Amino acid sequence: MKIWRGEGSAGEHVEYVVPIDAGMVVLDVVHRIQATHAPDLAVRWNCKAGKCGSCSAEVNGAPKLMCMTRMSEFATGEAITVSPVRTFPLIKDLVTDVSFNYEKAKTIPPFKPKPKDPDGKRRMYQEDVDRVQEFHKCIECFLCQDVCHVIRDHEENKPSFSGPRFFVRLAALEMHPLDTNDRLDLIRAKHGLGFCNITKCCTEVCPEDIHITDNAIIPLKERVVTAQYDPIAWALRRIRRTGPALPAPSVPPSKEPPSA
Amino acid sequence: MAEINTATYDVVVVGAGGAGLRAAIEAHGAGAKTAVVCKSLLGKAHTVMAEGGIAAALGNVWQEDNWKVHFRDTMRGGKLLNNWRMAQLHAQEAPDRVLELEEWGALFDRTKDGLILQRDFGGHRYARLAHVGDRTGLEMIRTLQDHLVAQGIDVFMECTVRHLLTDGGRVAGAIAYWRQSGALLLFQAKAVVLATGGVGKAWKVTSNSWEYTGDGMAMALEAGADLIDMEMTQFHPTGMIWPPSVRGLLVTEGVRGDGGTLRNASGERFMFKYIPEFFRAETADNEAEADRWFEDKRNNRRTPDLLPRDEVARAINSEVKAGRGTEHGGVFLDIATRRPADYIKRRLPSMYHQFKELADVDITKEQMEIGPTLHYIMGGIRVDPDTAAATIPGLYAAGEVAAGMHGANRLGGNSLSDLLVFGRRAGEAAAEYVKGASTVRIDDAQVDAFAKRLTEPFERPGDENPYAIHADLQETMHDLVGIIRKKEELEEALAQLERLRSRASRVRVTGTRRYNPGWHLALDLENLIGMAEVVARSALLRTESRGGHTREDFPKADPDWGTKNVVTRKRDGRLALTTEPIPAVPPELRELIGEDKPQEMVATGEPAVIGGKE
Ligand SMILES: Cc1cc2nc3c(=O)[nH]c(=O)nc-3n(C[C@H](O)[C@H](O)[C@H](O)COP(=O)(O)OP(=O)(O)OC[C@H]3O[C@@H](n4cnc5c(N)ncnc54)[C@H](O)[C@@H]3O)c2cc1C
Ligand code: SF4
Ligand code: SF4
Ligand code: FES
Numbered sequence: 001m002k003i004w005r006g007e008g009s010a011g012e013h014v015e016y017v018v019p020i021d022a023g024m025v026v027l028d029v030v031h032r033i034q035a036t037h038a039p040d041l042a043v044r045w046n047c048k049a050g051k052c053g054s055c056s057a058e059v060n061g062a063p064k065l066m067c068m069t070r071m072s073e074f075a076t077g078e079a080i081t082v083s084p085v086r087t088f089p090l091i092k093d094l095v096t097d098v099s100f101n102y103e104k105a106k107t108i109p110p111f112k113p114k115p116k117d118p119d120g121k122r123r124m125y126q127e128d129v130d131r132v133q134e135f136h137k138c139i140e141c142f143l144c145q146d147v148c149h150v151i152r153d154h155e156e157n158k159p160s161f162s163g164p165r166f167f168v169r170l171a172a173l174e175m176h177p178l179d180t181n182d183r184l185d186l187i188r189a190k191h192g193l194g195f196c197n198i199t200k201c202c203t204e205v206c207p208e209d210i211h212i213t214d215n216a217i218i219p220l221k222e223r224v225v226t227a228q229y230d231p232i233a234w235a236l237r238r239i240r241r242t243g244p245a246l247p248a249p250s251v252p253p254s255k256e257p258p259s260a
Numbered sequence: 261m262a263e264i265n266t267a268t269y270d271v272v273v274v275g276a277g278g279a280g281l282r283a284a285i286e287a288h289g290a291g292a293k294t295a296v297v298c299k300s301l302l303g304k305a306h307t308v309m310a311e312g313g314i315a316a317a318l319g320n321v322w323q324e325d326n327w328k329v330h331f332r333d334t335m336r337g338g339k340l341l342n343n344w345r346m347a348q349l350h351a352q353e354a355p356d357r358v359l360e361l362e363e364w365g366a367l368f369d370r371t372k373d374g375l376i377l378q379r380d381f382g383g384h385r386y387a388r389l390a391h392v393g394d395r396t397g398l399e400m401i402r403t404l405q406d407h408l409v410a411q412g413i414d415v416f417m418e419c420t421v422r423h424l425l426t427d428g429g430r431v432a433g434a435i436a437y438w439r440q441s442g443a444l445l446l447f448q449a450k451a452v453v454l455a456t457g458g459v460g461k462a463w464k465v466t467s468n469s470w471e472y473t474g475d476g477m478a479m480a481l482e483a484g485a486d487l488i489d490m491e492m493t494q495f496h497p498t499g500m501i502w503p504p505s506v507r508g509l510l511v512t513e514g515v516r517g518d519g520g521t522l523r524n525a526s527g528e529r530f531m532f533k534y535i536p537e538f539f540r541a542e543t544a545d546n547e548a549e550a551d552r553w554f555e556d557k558r559n560n561r562r563t564p565d566l567l568p569r570d571e572v573a574r575a576i577n578s579e580v581k582a583g584r585g586t587e588h589g590g591v592f593l594d595i596a597t598r599r600p601a602d603y604i605k606r607r608l609p610s611m612y613h614q615f616k617e618l619a620d621v622d623i624t625k626e627q628m629e630i631g632p633t634l635h636y637i638m639g640g641i642r643v644d645p646d647t648a649a650a651t652i653p654g655l656y657a658a659g660e661v662a663a664g665m666h667g668a669n670r671l672g673g674n675s676l677s678d679l680l681v682f683g684r685r686a687g688e689a690a691a692e693y694v695k696g697a698s699t700v701r702i703d704d705a706q707v708d709a710f711a712k713r714l715t716e717p718f719e720r721p722g723d724e725n726p727y728a729i730h731a732d733l734q735e736t737m738h739d740l741v742g743i744i745r746k747k748e749e750l751e752e753a754l755a756q757l758e759r760l761r762s763r764a765s766r767v768r769v770t771g772t773r774r775y776n777p778g779w780h781l782a783l784d785l786e787n788l789i790g791m792a793e794v795v796a797r798s799a800l801l802r803t804e805s806r807g808g809h810t811r812e813d814f815p816k817a818d819p820d821w822g823t824k825n826v827v828t829r830k831r832d833g834r835l836a837l838t839t840e841p842i843p844a845v846p847p848e849l850r851e852l853i854g855e856d857k858p859q860e861m862v863a864t865g866e867p868a869v870i871g872g873k874e
Contacts, residue, residue: 007774023503023618035727039778040771044301046469049509049614051398052304068617091440092775102302102417110410111365122362123374129367133392136367136399140303176365 001029002081003041007092013081014038020071026082027055027066030094042093050207053141057094058083063143063205085146086153101142104162107190111173112181128177135172135216137208138165144202144212150195161192164202164212171216174223184227193220264435264711266446266702267416269295270694272434273687274421274476275455277305278397278679279659281404282357283453286687288413292694294687295447296408297416297436299471303405306457306469306660307679310397311512311610313379313389314680315673316354320375322386322557327351328852329385334674335845335853336538337383337568338638338667339807340822341489344845345645346665350674350681357680358390366403368392380517383568383671385542386557387517394512394610400676419445421475422783423710424452424483424655425702431483431654432700435710439780442773444711450697451690453648453656454480454641455683461784462792463634463742464734467499467510473784474791476661480641481794485650487828488663489639490791491798492808494670495743497522497572499633501590506618508633511593511611513672515628516565518607519554520595522576523627524584530591531564534575539567570669570807573632577743580631590631596624632743636675638666638808639798642827648686654693654700658686668807717782718773722766726781729763733788736760741796746812750800757793764789794835798826801837 002013016033027045034041046052048067055066060074060081074080088096116122144164150157162170170187173179187193196217203212210216271287273280276298288294298305317330330351335342358376362368368390369377378387392399408415418439425432425446433448456476460468481487498511516522524530532550535543543564544550550563565572576591585591595604601624605612608623615621615628641650641657643664648656659679666674740753764786769779804818805811824839845853 007772021504023505025505025618028505034777035725035731039725039727039769040776042775042777046300046304046306046471047309048469048506049309049610050617051395051610052300052308052469054300054304070617095440095775097440098301102415105406105409110406113363113365121375122359124367124370125374126370129370133367136392136402137395138402139308139398173365176367179365 001033002079003030003033003093004083005038005041005093006090009090011090011093013083024071025067026059026064026069026071026080029071030066030082042091042095044095051139053139056085056141056143056146058085058146063146065141065143065207068207085142087146087148087151088142098142100158101140101145101163101165104166105169107162108166108169108173109181109183109186111176111179113178114180122178124177131215132172132175132177134210135168135175137210138168139208140165141207143205143207147201147205149199149201150192157192157195160190161195164196164217166191167193167196167220168210168212168216171220174220184224187220188224193217193224264444264446264707266448267295268448269293270449271295271451271453271687271690272297272447272449273453273455274434275305275457275659275661276302276405276415277307277455277457277659278400278404278676279661279683279686280305280453280455281401281408282680282683283455283656283658283687283690284413285404285408285411286684287453287691288411290688290691292691295414295416297419297421297447299418299420299439301417302415303401305401306471307397307401307676309467309469309510310400310676311394311510312381312514312517313391313396313673314354314358314400314676315381315384315388315671316358316390316677317351317388318355318358318376318378318390320371321378325386325388330354330388331849332852332854333384334671335667337671338669339817340667340853341492341806341825341842342667343645343664343843344849345843346682348849349645349685350665350678353681354677357677357684361400361403361680364403364407366399368399379514380554380566381513381672382516382566382572384673385562389517389673391514393606394514394608396676416445420780421447421479422714424479425706425710426483426652427700427703429484429652430700431652432702434479435707435714437714440775442776442779444714446702446707448700448702450694450700451654451656453658453686453690454650454661455657455659455686457660458637458640459788459791459795460634460637462733462737462788462795464738465499465508465632466634467496467508468634474787475784476657477640477794478787478790480650480655480657481790481828481830483652483655484830485652485655486642487640487794488642488825489668489798490637490794490828491802491826492638492668493634493795494569494636494638494808495573495632496635497569497576497632498593498630499635500614500619500628501631502588502619502629509614509618510633510635511628511630512608513569515593515595515608515611518595518603519599520593521563521565521598522572523592523594524579525586525591526584528584529565530579530584531567531572531575534571534578535564535567536571539571543567568669568671570810573743574810576632586629588629590629592627593630594627596626601625636660636670638668638670639663639795643682646685647689648682649689649693654697656686656690658682668809714783717767717769717779720766720768722768724763724767726764726767726769726778726785729760729767729785730781730788733757733760733785733792737792741792741799744810744812745799747800750796753796754793754800757789757796761789794828797835797837798828801826801839
């Protein structure tokens with residue numbers, strides 16, 4: 001296995017040969033190299049089960065979670081090259097500076113719920129939350145940010161483009177059944193939705209199978225366009241989103257178990 | 261004094277899991293200048309991995325449910341070793357804390373009427389866990405994280421806090437290092453909230469990540485605070501066991517909550533043989549009743565597949581020991597024959613994914629092979645139930661790092677709710693405390709001594725590899741301080757730990773200080789070995805079996821021990837262990853729990869009670 005070694009932008013791929021066991025993933029091999037050959041090899045990880053989004057890297061050029069990439073995917077004897085993600089500045093070895101993402105997160109207007117139902121409860125139906133729950137699956141691995149050509153090799157676009165991860169986030173907020181905050185002007189002006197030309201590269205790499213382009217970006221684009229050209233739709237949207245809460249349904253709460 | 265940058269705050273929260281984030285939000289909201297510090301990136305703490313759900317008696321699915329029943333279940337599940345007041349506050353406040361998450365944007369799965377759906381879990385009388393499929397922790401941490409960021413609270417990411425600073429016995433701040441640059445950093449603060457989680461990385465088979473090195477407990481102990489119940493470790497009954505590289509990864513209890521059942525190698529649903537006397541009245545003794553219970557809780561008793569975790573883990577252990585285990589030394593967990601494939605995929609998407617990707621097993625068609633995995637520690641920093649204050653002024657602790665709430669065994673789902681309830685209380689109390697506290701002084705000599713210890717591994721002579729020592733430590737704890745313990749083995753463990761400690765002092769680190777995991781591990785080893793020793797010593801002292809602590813040489817629960825905590829302190833650099841009485845449960849709450857005491861517990865070998873099939 002060839003692993004990128006180096007501090008800052010200087011570095012090279014270094015080859016290591018270690019035995020592997022059944023079922024191993026790329027991250028296991030990196031750990032074995034760390035334990036036996038290179039104790040200072042820098043790598044991020046936490047859950048080792050595809051849940052935390054820490055272990056992103058490019059394995060033979062493909063953006064992947066190292067903990068979910070099985071060694072059995074590669075032919076015996078095939079050289080495997082592991083490199084850090086390219087869109088973000090290098091810190092050391094496989095670790096990059098992903099602070100871009102945390103800075104972008106700060107610029108997103110937060111969730112602002114509408115009033116509760118008259119009985120003090122909140123009601124949302126599974127059909128209404130399904131599509132937003134898809135967006136909430138995001139583990140912030142930033143692989144979509146890594147492949148997006150708008151920022152991958154274009155440092156100059158970073159200030160005005162938030163990237164697919166944050167389009168997912170914005171879509172989640174915009175489509176949240178309870179939210180009343182209005183972000184559409186901002187999405188166009190500040191987050192750079194217009195830069196996206198729907199290449200779908202982000203969707204292809206998402207380990208959570210979020211349909212980033214079809215379900216988040218395209219609907220957001222539609223909303224922005226409608227809002228921009230149709231002042232009546234815009235006004236209606238405001239009224240609808242901030243309007244009075246619906247009265248509570250009169251059916252008594254069921255006590256059916258969830259598995260029924 | 262060495263040149264170190266200093267950051268000054270009122271309250272420094274160490275840890276950005278559910279407990280830390282909730283504490284910071286509260287402290288900030290109460291007007292305290294607050295910072296959060298964490299070892300990983302924001303949003304990657306253990307809490308993100310939680311699967312099954314958050315326990316709260318919302319009463320959305322079963323109206324009969326209320327805080328009293330939740331309190332009772334928690335106390336019984338904890339074998340009455342819990343701090344009753346914590347269990348009470350937890351049960352009373354959990355629903356509000358869950359609803360608050362919804363105010364901040366969380367989207368839980370819904371009932372038909374649009375309310376928060378709740379699922380069954382071990383030891384809970386009613387379906388009680390608010391959840392989002394099997395990724396509840398992700399929803400919780402992201403909601404808290406986004407809310408925290410929106411409040412503009414400062415976050416120090418990839419920054420490891422190493423020692424607490426004290427000023428005349430009270431907290432004065434902490435010393436930390438940046439993982440990225442290796443530079444040291446000083447926090448000056450009147451109050452510190454520890455929310456650093458557990459110590460699972462001392463064991464070989466564990467569901468815990470590299471972060472769980474017992475830092476918070478070790479720092480608190482060093483600064484003079486008490487630890488309690490450190491022998492109480494939870495082995496989750498269902499961890500993956502095959503292939504070896506995924507051994508220990510968690511399989512959520514939600515699989516059983518949603519209808520899955522345990523079977524031994526010959527297909528027998530063996531849990532019916534292991535119903536302890538303490539839970540007999542409320543547990544189904546035949547398969548038909550157990551299966552009906554999922555649909556009708558009023559007329560049937562709960563399935564023994566959902567007994568508390570300590571019982572199930574011991575039962576699996578016994579089956580395997582008796583030769584009825586699977587090829588790789590576990591048992592089977594079957595949901596494939598019991599629920600339709602689309603139901604499984606909808607309810608348990610990440611389990612489906614995890615087995616498919618990592619083990620080539622399709623859980624909608626095949627059984628899972630599982631076995632116990634070290635998952636959680638009930639013991640930790642001793643706290644005041646109402647304020648989460650530790651036993652030295654200015655120090656607070658919440659979440660897995662704190663103790664008392666779960667007694668001898670934690671019920672599934674009670675951790676996420678614990679984080680919210682006591683995270684909030686810790687933040688509130690810390691902010692209140694700093695209002696009345698005078699300015700703290702940083703002791704330069706203390707800082708210099710700690711700074712020296714931090715960089716020592718680069719300078720000292722030595723030939724030991726930190727990774728090798730860590731692997732040996734994990735073997736020791738796995739073999740000698742596992743599910744079933746006995747005197748000779750615990751003593752042997754202590755002897756081995758002493759040798760590991762001396763090897764750890766000869767670790768030499770190579771490379772630079774920039775993002776150097778070898779250096780980080782060399783430092784972590786000190787905490788890991790230190791806390792492993794506290795666990796082993798506490799386990800040696802408690803000569804009974806209760807909850808997460810099972811002694812082969814003392815296989816029964818002893819009513820006398822049932823009234824005592826094992827307390828660990830450090831005085832003049834030495835450990836001192838004693839026992840102290842647990843606060844007595846007031847009569848009106850005592851009544852809720854029921855009068856029977858847990859006694860019939862058999863540690864090993866053959867089942868405690870024969871019922872069901874045999
Ligand atoms: C796989 C899995 C599934 C689970 N499922 C459930 C479930 O369904 N329901 C449930 O109730 N519980 C569940 N649990 C248990 C529960 O998730 C944990 O107990 C809980 O998340 C712990 O939260 P915490 O806030 O105490 O700590 P964590 O979330 O672990 O956070 C600890 C924080 O402290 C930081 N930290 C640690 N040491 C230092 C240091 N020295 N310096 C700076 N920062 C430090 C870490 O970086 C991290 O940010 C599960 C646990 C696991 C592992
Ligand atoms: S679809 Fe848009 S956001 Fe996604 S990678 Fe292509 S340009 Fe980037
Ligand atoms: S949207 Fe998908 S690829 Fe992008 S950060 Fe989230 S999980 Fe990763
Ligand atoms: S380690 Fe968590 S996603 Fe890979």
